[in-house]
Amino acid sequence: MASNTGGNGVDLWSEIIASQQQQQQQQQQSHVEVFYRRRKPSKTPPDVLPPKQMGLEDDGIHHRLSLVVLPPGPTKRISWNRSLSTRGRTSIAVGTCINHQPQPKKGKRKGKPPRPKGKQFKPQNFEMERMYFEEVDAFELLEESPSPKVFGTWAGANNTDSVALTHLSTRLNKWLICRNLNYSCGPSSTLSKILGTPSVKLEPIDCGNIDPENMKTPEKSSAKGTSRLPCAEITSHKVEDVGNESFEELEASVKKLSLASTSSSDALQFNPFATLLAVCEQSVPSKFQDVFSKYCDPQEIIKIGEGTFGEAFMAGNYVCKIVPIDGDFRVNGEVQKRSEELLEEVVLSRTLNYLRQNQEDARNACTTFIGTIDLKVCQGSYDASMIKAWEEWDENNGSENDHPNEFPDKQRYVMFVLEHGGKDLESFVLLNFNEALSFLVQVTAALAVAEAAYEFEHRDLHWGNVLLSRNESATVQFILEGKKMSVKTFGLLVSIIDFTLSRINTGEDILYLDLSSDPYLFKGPKGDKQSETYRKMKEITDDCWEGSFPKTNVLWLQYLVDICLLKKSFERTSKNERDLRSLKKRLDTYGSAKEAISDPFFSDLLVERVQIIDLDD
Numbered sequence: 001m002a003s004n005t006g007g008n009g010v011d012l013w014s015e016i017i018a019s020q021q022q023q024q025q026q027q028q029q030s031h032v033e034v035f036y037r038r039r040k041p042s043k044t045p046p047d048v049l050p051p052k053q054m055g056l057e058d059d060g061i062h063h064r065l066s067l068v069v070l071p072p073g074p075t076k077r078i079s080w081n082r083s084l085s086t087r088g089r090t091s092i093a094v095g096t097c098i099n100h101q102p103q104p105k106k107g108k109r110k111g112k113p114p115r116p117k118g119k120q121f122k123p124q125n126f127e128m129e130r131m132y133f134e135e136v137d138a139f140e141l142l143e144e145s146p147s148p149k150v151f152g153t154w155a156g157a158n159n160t161d162s163v164a165l166t167h168l169s170t171r172l173n174k175w176l177i178c179r180n181l182n183y184s185c186g187p188s189s190t191l192s193k194i195l196g197t198p199s200v201k202l203e204p205i206d207c208g209n210i211d212p213e214n215m216k217t218p219e220k221s222s223a224k225g226t227s228r229l230p231c232a233e234i235t236s237h238k239v240e241d242v243g244n245e246s247f248e249e250l251e252a253s254v255k256k257l258s259l260a261s262t263s264s265s266d267a268l269q270f271n272p273f274a275t276l277l278a279v280c281e282q283s284v285p286s287k288f289q290d291v292f293s294k295y296c297d298p299q300e301i302i303k304i305g306e307g308t309f310g311e312a313f314m315a316g317n318y319v320c321k322i323v324p325i326d327g328d329f330r331v332n333g334e335v336q337k338r339s340e341e342l343l344e345e346v347v348l349s350r351t352l353n354y355l356r357q358n359q360e361d362a363r364n365a366c367t368t369f370i371g372t373i374d375l376k377v378c379q380g381s382y383d384a385s386m387i388k389a390w391e392e393w394d395e396n397n398g399s400e401n402d403h404p405n406e407f408p409d410k411q412r413y414v415m416f417v418l419e420h421g422g423k424d425l426e427s428f429v430l431l432n433f434n435e436a437l438s439f440l441v442q443v444t445a446a447l448a449v450a451e452a453a454y455e456f457e458h459r460d461l462h463w464g465n466v467l468l469s470r471n472e473s474a475t476v477q478f479i480l481e482g483k484k485m486s487v488k489t490f491g492l493l494v495s496i497i498d499f500t501l502s503r504i505n506t507g508e509d510i511l512y513l514d515l516s517s518d519p520y521l522f523k524g525p526k527g528d529k530q531s532e533t534y535r536k537m538k539e540i541t542d543d544c545w546e547g548s549f550p551k552t553n554v555l556w557l558q559y560l561v562d563i564c565l566l567k568k569s570f571e572r573t574s575k576n577e578r579d580l581r582s583l584k585k586r587l588d589t590y591g592s593a594k595e596a597i598s599d600p601f602f603s604d605l606l607v608e609r610v611q612i613i614d615l616d617d
């Protein structure tokens, strides 16, 4: 047998391994340093840090980011630096970096990982999870991601400081991936078409003549084998005032949009704000009052919820989610999203809207993804009625967000006009096992449909992003690859929201968020189901987030089964619980929601299957 030892008897492989281990140890130690540094008050807080400290090296390539400490103080502002990355394909990338300061407002955050509701922050209690694991699958706990002790941040589940830090990870490195797959026969819902198509007159999806194989993301079934292709680096994209540009010019700008192009010169001309306006069919931003008045008497708007970035108001039958953009000061302790980030979310929402057009010849359709009615760019101050609505909500619920009076007159926003989806799973009271079944089957079917249509992965389906409402209808319809499914609802309807982390293949372009730029997303408390799910996603994708990994949808299904078992207290028998636990185990064996929907657990709920006869066959 060949030996790896050199002439002096030293095992070269051992040496190499030892030196690698030493390097790793050094890296880990430097992590520890960074994390500890972040908590230690420093005397002179740098507001804006030099690139190296912000994780941007001289070569312009975006490296892993470090948190740098700012001292506790009266302000909760954090400072970020954005960099443009060379990773990925032709892309528009915004790098992030975080300086952390203690947040004066603690409590509800629908972000990642979870924070408890209410004004008073209580440490999380993982006792139930612990018992559950011991009883059902203790081995999983051992298998799950490495102890965060080495990082020194998540010292324990009850470490409130750590928990408070995690919502910072909602500021992510956003990639708007632009890849022309050069399909000879692409679907009509390509990104360029979506961008060029008025939202009110969306084309139906006509996938009838399309070979689904042509739509698939190539070379990505295994993360290990996926290579990252070089992409054009965009060195600056200044947001310009496009108020004087004509709509035609904006349309031209959309057509030239780098999203639908592989040309780096096109990408360099890309003006995200102008494009966002064009996508929202505007030449100039609107006033809040004008948009609200389309849906209700603006005096009657009511605030119904808030997120890390958005404020949600009820306007007539619709929900208007308002997200501030492009400002250079922080809102709710977070750096504002940029136009390009919203552009991605806008396009994703539009694409998923296609699934709602349940036409006779549709191959994939469902109504579970929240309907986007309209998208508008607004500019200006909150009106008195909005302020009133905001203050009323604050009085009753205790807002975590900044008072809108703090926004400057020229602040820009994106307004998502959405269907009302009901209450989030976190606060919704499930009455019985049938309702739990109903919500699980609807989420699974919806994910299966969106996987089939767009290789869709939600990637953030925590219980704040599943909305529930009750209605009279006994069934809800899905079409999966031409097969009609009628699903029993037991009077419950599910809506899925928040596509910020989602990944989609429109047939021409792939849109996704590069989660590798947000290491804190993966450092939530051990044993916390949501945090574990991000870590499992990272494992599945091997940090290659542009690839298609429908297994991530299955991970969120398993998370939702756990939520049913651990966090919801509906009426159920021990057999019901066993069934849920068996489902969770079987989900391990599925690679996608499309596979999962065939699980026997769901078979009684799919009341009707009628094969659509495809005339082309």
Ligand SMILES: Nc1ncnc2c1ncn2[C@@H]1O[C@H](COP(=O)(O)OP(=O)(O)OP(=O)(O)O)[C@@H](O)[C@H]1O
Pocket: 109, 110, 111, 170, 304, 305, 306, 307, 308, 309, 310, 311, 312, 319, 321, 370, 418, 419, 420, 421, 422, 423, 424, 464, 467, 497, 498, 500
């Ligand atoms: N379509 C809707 N129907 C009903 N309520 C909604 C709808 N959209 C948003 N909401 C409410 O507004 C809240 C904030 O919305 P959302 O979670 O989308 O904001 P966000 O800023 O993206 O949140 P996050 O903190 O997850 O980033 C939700 O938790 C929900 O209560």
